[in-house]
Amino acid sequence: MRTAGRAEWTKLRTDATNGWLMLGMVVLTLAAGAAVAMTSRCDATGCGGDPARLSLTGVLVGQVVVAIVAVLMVGDEYSTGMIQATLAAVPRRLTVLFSKSAVLTAVTLVAGTVSVLGSLLIGGLVQPGRGFTEDHGFAPLSLTDGATLRAAVGSVLYLVLIGLLGLGIALVVRNSATAVGIVLALLFVLPILTQVVADPDCQRHLRQISPMTAGLAVQTTVHVDELPIGPWQGLGVLALWAAGALAAGGRLLGARDA
Amino acid sequence: MTATLTPPRTTARPGRGGFGQLLHAEWTKFRTVRGWVWSTVGAVLVICLVGLLATAAGNTADPQGSSALPVGPGGEAVNDSFYFVHQKLRGDGSITVSVSSLSGVVQRGPDDSGSGLAPWAKAGVVVKDSLDQGSSYAAVMVTGRHGVRMQYDYTHDIAGASGAVSQEAPQWLRLQRTGDTLTGYESADGSSWTEVGRANLSGLSAAPEVGLFVTSPSVEDETGTGTGFAPAVATGTFDEVALGGGWTGGSWASDQVGRDAGTSASYSQDTHGGATPSGGGFEVTGAGDIAPVVGGPAGSGVRTVENFLVGAFAGLVVMAVVGAGCVTVEYRRGMIGLTLAASPRRGRVLVAKGLVVGTVAFLVGVVSAAVMVPLGGQRSQAGGFPVLTVPAATELRVVAGTGLLLAAASVLALAVGALLRRAAVAVTVVVVGMVLPYLLATASVLPDGASRWLLRVTPAAGFAIQQSVGRYDQVVTVYAPSSGYFPLAPWTGLAVLCAYAGVSFAAAVVLLRRRDA
Numbered sequence: 041m042r043t044a045g046r047a048e049w050t051k052l053r054t055d056a057t058n059g060w061l062m063l064g065m066v067v068l069t070l071a072a073g074a075a076v077a078m079t080s081r082c083d084a085t086g087c088g089g090d091p092a093r094l095s096l097t098g099v100l101v102g103q104v105v106v107a108i109v110a111v112l113m114v115g116d117e118y119s120t121g122m123i124q125a126t127l128a129a130v131p132r133r134l135t136v137l138f139s140k141s142a143v144l145t146a147v148t149l150v151a152g153t154v155s156v157l158g159s160l161l162i163g164g165l166v167q168p169g170r171g172f173t174e175d176h177g178f179a180p181l182s183l184t185d186g187a188t189l190r191a192a193v194g195s196v197l198y199l200v201l202i203g204l205l206g207l208g209i210a211l212v213v214r215n216s217a218t219a220v221g222i223v224l225a226l227l228f229v230l231p232i233l234t235q236v237v238a239d240p241d242c243q244r245h246l247r248q249i250s251p252m253t254a255g256l257a258v259q260t261t262v263h264v265d266e267l268p269i270g271p272w273q274g275l276g277v278l279a280l281w282a283a284g285a286l287a288a289g290g291r292l293l294g295a296r297d298a
Numbered sequence: 299m300t301a302t303l304t305p306p307r308t309t310a311r312p313g314r315g316g317f318g319q320l321l322h323a324e325w326t327k328f329r330t331v332r333g334w335v336w337s338t339v340g341a342v343l344v345i346c347l348v349g350l351l352a353t354a355a356g357n358t359a360d361p362q363g364s365s366a367l368p369v370g371p372g373g374e375a376v377n378d379s380f381y382f383v384h385q386k387l388r389g390d391g392s393i394t395v396s397v398s399s400l401s402g403v404v405q406r407g408p409d410d411s412g413s414g415l416a417p418w419a420k421a422g423v424v425v426k427d428s429l430d431q432g433s434s435y436a437a438v439m440v441t442g443r444h445g446v447r448m449q450y451d452y453t454h455d456i457a458g459a460s461g462a463v464s465q466e467a468p469q470w471l472r473l474q475r476t477g478d479t480l481t482g483y484e485s486a487d488g489s490s491w492t493e494v495g496r497a498n499l500s501g502l503s504a505a506p507e508v509g510l511f512v513t514s515p516s517v518e519d520e521t522g523t524g525t526g527f528a529p530a531v532a533t534g535t536f537d538e539v540a541l542g543g544g545w546t547g548g549s550w551a552s553d554q555v556g557r558d559a560g561t562s563a564s565y566s567q568d569t570h571g572g573a574t575p576s577g578g579g580f581e582v583t584g585a586g587d588i589a590p591v592v593g594g595p596a597g598s599g600v601r602t603v604e605n606f607l608v609g610a611f612a613g614l615v616v617m618a619v620v621g622a623g624c625v626t627v628e629y630r631r632g633m634i635g636l637t638l639a640a641s642p643r644r645g646r647v648l649v650a651k652g653l654v655v656g657t658v659a660f661l662v663g664v665v666s667a668a669v670m671v672p673l674g675g676q677r678s679q680a681g682g683f684p685v686l687t688v689p690a691a692t693e694l695r696v697v698a699g700t701g702l703l704l705a706a707a708s709v710l711a712l713a714v715g716a717l718l719r720r721a722a723v724a725v726t727v728v729v730v731g732m733v734l735p736y737l738l739a740t741a742s743v744l745p746d747g748a749s750r751w752l753l754r755v756t757p758a759a760g761f762a763i764q765q766s767v768g769r770y771d772q773v774v775t776v777y778a779p780s781s782g783y784f785p786l787a788p789w790t791g792l793a794v795l796c797a798y799a800g801v802s803f804a805a806a807v808v809l810l811r812r813r814d815a
């Protein structure tokens with residue numbers, strides 16, 4: 041397991057694309073978060089704004105890069121035929137799955153933590169100038185605040201789970217383009233469908249099961265009781281999606297010829 | 299014994315390459331890859347399936363709901379509800395009134411009604427084909443805050459003198475019929491008249507309903523959480539009513555046109571429409587609107603054509619995968635070497651690929667939209683949701699536009715795929731460029747200004763081609779991306795997307811020529 045993990049890490053580290061993608065993820069998350077922090081404003085008490093969530097909007101963009109890295113970890117092996125060498129070296133296929141997941145988790149944890157902390161820092165600097173002041177009922181963003189800490193930790197875990205979801209789906213379909221298409225459709229098309237469905241009950245249920253809407257509930261720090269699903273429960277829904285995808289991927293990896 | 303080999307006859311002249319052959323070769327490649335054919339069929343199915351899901355819910359709030367909105371002469375859904383003091387008058391003639399007051403009541407909460415007047419509350423004279431909702435009309439009126447107006451056939455609006463009316467400064471209005479032409483006049487004193495505008499209502503009945511009307515749309519109500527609309531009624535006082543020309547007075551009848559006030563307003567619990575004679579005229583109270591139906595909070599509960607096409611987002615992802623895949627797979631399999639050897643003019647190879655993929659995507663979009671638009675409308679009405687009918691030309695634009703949208707997106711994916719040679723990244727670029735900005739702009743995550751900006755400069759601008767709801771200065775709603783209004787006109791928006799596709803395609807051609815395969 042240890043050697044298998046090291047092998048996965050070497051594979052990930054030595055493809056220059058991955059380094060650029062992870063750097064791109066951090067930069068995009070920070071840039072999108074900063075852009076939102078600099079355009080949103082709060083003019084009065086009760087404006088309904090959520091400073092932590094607004095600062096962390098960049099996660100919406102960052103998750104896409106995490107999904108690509110995860111999908112390419114598997115898809116590239118299939119497209120180059122490297123998967124045969126991998127499976128010859130590590131014949132226990134579940135070990136391959138676990139080592140890939142572990143390396144991806146570790147890398148995403150680091151990149152995710154950097155981008156989440158950076159986003160909150162930018163938000164904390166910019167937002168007081170945009171009306172998110174104590175006069176309007178907002179304490180400065182700080183990780184000592186329970187809800188903000190939950191949003192920060194939750195966002196990092198969210199990114200990790202998106203990565204694992206992508207990894208699982210890529211193992212199922214064995215083609216990067218298709219896998220990325222499926223992940224992005226799951227993330228983005230479900231919320232758009234939710235906007236159109238007219239029945240409020242239907243809408244609430246769709247919000248509870250869409251991986252992105254449910255998972256990002258963890259970023260909410262105000263009016264938490266009005267969410268369609270609780271913050272940790274929402275992240276749990278995403279975890280179920282990721283676990284399901286990994287289980288399916290692991291099973292097919294074990295059952296199929298490479 | 300050796301047979302002499304006769305060289306095969308070539309139909310294409312040497313050196314010309316034959317673009318037709320190239321196109322045929324690319325089509326053969328496309329058609330023989332099972333995954334792409336299934337994806338194409340799957341794209342049609344997924345667009346329809348998501349569309350069916352979106353229209354699955356029934357109207358639980360108002361189960362028997364008003365399932366159909368009246369349709370105006372131009373083919374668009376309209377609100378046509380007002381209080382009408384009328385009589386049938388034959389031939390040519392004119393009606394003249396003076397309006398000396400227009401006031402209103404707004405119901406902002408269950409126990410919170412106060413005086414207030416909608417900017418587009420209307421009181422004036424109208425000549426209307428019949429009492430049926432949606433029939434042709436021309437009217438000249440005073441409004442809450444937009445002065446004198448001449449409006450006809452719901453979508454037309456001509457401005458007259460500005461300013462409000464009062465007891466001291468009444469406004470005189472006259473509407474004159476000559477054949478099919480209706481001319482509106484205004485006057486401050488009842489003796490010197492100015493023309494406001496004229497309308498040609500072809501096919502107007504020989505004996506239309508002529509009379510006085512008052513109506514008031516709901517009033518925009520800013521709350522902490524967003525813009526709502528509060529029911530409102532208006533009361534207008536008509537002092538002098540005089541008929542002229544060939545029209546001679548009979549007795550006036552008074553009726554509410556339209557059962558309720560449509561999507562625009564409604565009577566609140568303690569207000570209702572009515573007319574009482576006073577002096578030589580009437581005092582008339584009414585609610586509703588005579589105007590086209592718009593989207594946004596003012597038209598909540600109404601389904602629009604683009605609602606049925608929400609599946610296009612899913613179809614777009616599928617076609618992006620196909621578009622990017624059909625060039626990157628050649629690199630992966632080394633087939634690109636063979637393709638370029640067979641056809642050394644590299645630009646043409648990419649053009650042929652683009653034509654094949656673009657045409658397939660266009661057909662996917664048109665076929666699924668042509669199925670979903672009528673089907674979605676039928677299901678919505680069966681479920682008790684009124685559907686915002688649009689003129690046939692708009693519907694055609696939305697259906698063809700969905701095809702063009704998918705075609706442009708798949709060509710963009712193909713070009714980015716040729717540039718990056720990595721399908722996964724190309725698919726992501728297209729989806730993040732098109733779907734994510736749309737989601738951010740419409741999900742009320744960003745402030746309105748930022749949303750509009752996103753839908754102007756990103757490829758997501760192309761979705762404007764699917765907008766079926768109209769924008770009218772004389773109807774108040776929230777004209778923002780969150781209520782389905784794009785900042786760019788339909789074809790301009792599509793042009794932005796096409797510009798992205800075109801520039802990427804040109805870059806891909808240049809790079810394909812320069813780079814080693």
